[in-house]
Amino acid sequence: MKKAALIILLLLFPVGFVSRAYAGMGVSPGAIINDKVAAGTTFTQDVYISRSDPDINLSAEITVESSTDSVDVSDWVRFEPGKSFTLPKGENQFKFKVLVDVPVDTEPGEYSAIMRLSAAPEELQEGIVNIAQGVRFDLMLTVTDEEIRTVKVRLAQVDSFPQSDPLKVKIKVQNEGNVEDAPNSLDLSVYDLDNNLIETYSTTSIEAVKPYETDDVYVEFDHSLDVGDYYAEIAINYNEKDKFVETSYFTVTAPLDQPPDEKVVYSTVESADNVEKSYRYVIIGGATVLVFGLVGYVAITLSKERAGVQKSHGKKKKS
Amino acid sequence: MLLLVVAFGRIPKTLITPVSADVPVGNLIPSFTSPPAESPESRVATPSNEDDTLSFLATATDGNGDDYYLAICKSNAVTASDGAGAPTCDGGSWCVSAATASGSEASCGYVPQSGDSENNNWYGFVCDEYECSTADQGSGIPGSPFVVNHYPAFGSVSNNGPKDPGQYVTWSTSSTSDSDSYGASDTVKLVVCDSQGITSGACDGNEFCSSSLTASNPSCSYLVPTPTDDGSYTAYAYVVDNHNLGYDTGIESSNGDFGVNSTTPTITSVSINSSSDINLTEGDYTSVIVHGTVSDDNGCSDIEIVTTRTFRSGIGVGGCSATNYNNCYKQYVCSVVTSGNTCTGAGDLSADYECDIDFSYHTESTDASSLYPTENWTSIMSARDYALHIGNTYVSTNVEVISLAALSVTGTMDYGSLAPGSTVDPLSVLVTVNASGNTGINAELSGTDLSGATGTIAVGNQKYSDTVSTAYSSGTTLTSSAVELSLLIPKTTTFGSPESAPVYWGISIPNETPAEAYTGTVTYTAVMTDTGDW
Numbered sequence: 001m002k003k004a005a006l007i008i009l010l011l012l013f014p015v016g017f018v019s020r021a022y023a024g025m026g027v028s029p030g031a032i033i034n035d036k037v038a039a040g041t042t043f044t045q046d047v048y049i050s051r052s053d054p055d056i057n058l059s060a061e062i063t064v065e066s067s068t069d070s071v072d073v074s075d076w077v078r079f080e081p082g083k084s085f086t087l088p089k090g091e092n093q094f095k096f097k098v099l100v101d102v103p104v105d106t107e108p109g110e111y112s113a114i115m116r117l118s119a120a121p122e123e124l125q126e127g128i129v130n131i132a133q134g135v136r137f138d139l140m141l142t143v144t145d146e147e148i149r150t151v152k153v154r155l156a157q158v159d160s161f162p163q164s165d166p167l168k169v170k171i172k173v174q175n176e177g178n179v180e181d182a183p184n185s186l187d188l189s190v191y192d193l194d195n196n197l198i199e200t201y202s203t204t205s206i207e208a209v210k211p212y213e214t215d216d217v218y219v220e221f222d223h224s225l226d227v228g229d230y231y232a233e234i235a236i237n238y239n240e241k242d243k244f245v246e247t248s249y250f251t252v253t254a255p256l257d258q259p260p261d262e263k264v265v266y267s268t269v270e271s272a273d274n275v276e277k278s279y280r281y282v283i284i285g286g287a288t289v290l291v292f293g294l295v296g297y298v299a300i301t302l303s304k305e306r307a308g309v310q311k312s313h314g315k316k317k318k319s
Numbered sequence: 320m321l322l323l324v325v326a327f328g329r330i331p332k333t334l335i336t337p338v339s340a341d342v343p344v345g346n347l348i349p350s351f352t353s354p355p356a357e358s359p360e361s362r363v364a365t366p367s368n369e370d371d372t373l374s375f376l377a378t379a380t381d382g383n384g385d386d387y388y389l390a391i392c393k394s395n396a397v398t399a400s401d402g403a404g405a406p407t408c409d410g411g412s413w414c415v416s417a418a419t420a421s422g423s424e425a426s427c428g429y430v431p432q433s434g435d436s437e438n439n440n441w442y443g444f445v446c447d448e449y450e451c452s453t454a455d456q457g458s459g460i461p462g463s464p465f466v467v468n469h470y471p472a473f474g475s476v477s478n479n480g481p482k483d484p485g486q487y488v489t490w491s492t493s494s495t496s497d498s499d500s501y502g503a504s505d506t507v508k509l510v511v512c513d514s515q516g517i518t519s520g521a522c523d524g525n526e527f528c529s530s531s532l533t534a535s536n537p538s539c540s541y542l543v544p545t546p547t548d549d550g551s552y553t554a555y556a557y558v559v560d561n562h563n564l565g566y567d568t569g570i571e572s573s574n575g576d577f578g579v580n581s582t583t584p585t586i587t588s589v590s591i592n593s594s595s596d597i598n599l600t601e602g603d604y605t606s607v608i609v610h611g612t613v614s615d616d617n618g619c620s621d622i623e624i625v626t627t628r629t630f631r632s633g634i635g636v637g638g639c640s641a642t643n644y645n646n647c648y649k650q651y652v653c654s655v656v657t658s659g660n661t662c663t664g665a666g667d668l669s670a671d672y673e674c675d676i677d678f679s680y681h682t683e684s685t686d687a688s689s690l691y692p693t694e695n696w697t698s699i700m701s702a703r704d705y706a707l708h709i710g711n712t713y714v715s716t717n718v719e720v721i722s723l724a725a726l727s728v729t730g731t732m733d734y735g736s737l738a739p740g741s742t743v744d745p746l747s748v749l750v751t752v753n754a755s756g757n758t759g760i761n762a763e764l765s766g767t768d769l770s771g772a773t774g775t776i777a778v779g780n781q782k783y784s785d786t787v788s789t790a791y792s793s794g795t796t797l798t799s800s801a802v803e804l805s806l807l808i809p810k811t812t813t814f815g816s817p818e819s820a821p822v823y824w825g826i827s828i829p830n831e832t833p834a835e836a837y838t839g840t841v842t843y844t845a846v847m848t849d850t851g852d853w
Contacts, residue, residue, distance in 0.1 A: 024601045024602045024725055024727025024753065025601055025725060026599075026600075026601030026602075026723045026724060026726070026756045026845060027724050027725070027845070028598040028722065028723040028756075029688060029722050029723075030722040030724030030756070030758050031722070031847060033687045033688060048721075050598070050599070050600040050601040050723070051600075051601055051602075052600060052601050052602030052603035052680075052727070092603065116763075116844060118844065120840060120842075124838055126838050127837065127838055128838065129732040129838075129840070129841055130838070131728055131750075131840070131841055131843065133726075133844075134801075134844030135724060135845045136724070136763060136844050136847075137847075152716075153716070154595075154716040154718075155590060155593070155594035155715065155716060160660075172593075193485075193544075193546070193668055194544070194545050214595070229668060231587075244715070244716075246587070246588060247587035247588065248587065248612075249587065249588070249612050249614060249660070249668070249669050
């Protein structure tokens, strides 16, 4: 009877556990390593969380656990946009920043922490064992009191530009050192398509990039290039001995139009006396100034002899 | 008249005009009212060209009202026709006009010949049919002599083509000069045109080049523009002298044609992923763009195909012989970009190309955490033109593929319907953990209590093991803290067959657990293992 009752109980009140399968999750890089961090600096690392099947929003939570006995490294670490955020539905990759503020009094040595990000559905499915995903990405730093200057040029190019603009060289600079640094110099030679050297430029003034960061830096030069096609031989010296060389094709296009708030139109009229007169029309602010009368509006145009506004060009009309 | 001659003696010859016996009595000799003149005037600076007609003009009147003839003679001697029409120059004539009414302008023309001297005296006479005037050689520039300009000699022409765009094609002549030297030696120049025809020393069409005037064998050069399509181009070579008289027959065109070489494409500004490190996507492909600028001095339309080979630097280009999605992505065909530096056709030198490569999630990493920390990823872009010339260029800056620690879970934690006091023993509920990144992994496991409407099943009631048929009592108790399970799943090398490891689960339901639905969570956390375990 008891057994029968139990069976009935099971049939009426099953204790069941069912879960669904979840697609995966990954973290890149799998570990954050920097062996040349200076005390008093902030080391920044972009971290990517990726999902092959981002079909729902996930609530992400980051925990930090110091694995250095002498120092609580977790106090050094912060995150942008924060320790908690949403991994949005539909996005295969989500980027956040890990910022490590190394205290200025930190002794040289190795410091580490375990960082975990776990992500669960914003709403758990009732009555099941939900499977949550997580990733672990350890932090391993070596703090040094040595000033390390290591800059790498990753890209240099000249994009096409209007003749009215300066010539602009875009440089992607990766600072792998622990102090603010920049390439030493940049030399630029511009050739036409017949391989004639047209102009050369040089500078030692290149904007510095913060330590541990990669940034786009721009160098501008005034030029006297005509409209047309050119190529530039770019040579960037860095680290006192290294050189990055690149060839970049570009086009100097026609100058940009005059500012849209003032448009000047020159009109030439040939009179019966076969004499030229020119009139200057000024259209202000993209709209014509109108005077509305009782019966309509009158457009104000330039008259022949208005002083201070009109200038004559070419031959004057014979009186 | 005869009696007068006898009475006064001999009459001086100067007073006697030689007349034929048939000269009409009272005939008056025509006289110039407007002296003879060349038209156009012929002089050293503006000579009369060989084969161009030189006209002589004059006006005369005849006292008898007779018609008259203008004779331009080579010597100072002419004989009237004695009633038979035009006079005859004793030493030969340049030209004689037709009969012209008294008071009207007479004209005649002469076409200079190759055998003529450069400097030619002429004597103008006006004659009626019986008598002629004395000679008049005109005056000033339109007067005698007239100057003949002869054709230059044009031996042969050749050029040093074919040349590349950006190089000079030079046409050279031989046995080419001008022998005229009256006043100053004539000089010659070479003019090369893109179509047939030359006027006043200039091409009727477009000019490839022209030389300066020189004593002999002129040459000129033409810079082949960049870009210019390869092939043969028609050209017509002409030689003219300093009076723009050119050799108008024969060889001016036949040796003018020149060739433009097919040049090898060049590739610049090659980059992978915009020179940024590559972060892969768990369990999936990641689009990686290889970008480059392909230029061809024959024009961007001459490019047939652009491909790229992308690989981990340690295997070398030769080691990337087939795409394996781990360290080699071979022979991806690139496309011209749809905006920016497109190929607009003839006259456009370059175009940007992009190859879109799907990097698999298990592509080998090269960062500090990887098996290859001293290596990186590179790519070589190749461009082939229709003449089968191939240009290759490596990327300017190699990039890293960053380590991706990732896992996925397949299977369900389905314990079925359990009665209070029952236990899943041995651990038999199977969940598979897959390595869905490019590293080897372990998994950390943690969980929560299972909560029902009224009851709770503590997290520790769940146990797990990576070994099949593990007794419940021997399983690892699930906790709320992450505990690493040493699955040592190696790195996946095949997209559709991830490396994996099993995790077996069991649960014990305490007695008097209310019969209701329970909700909880188990978290699987991917942990990158040491590279030795990949």
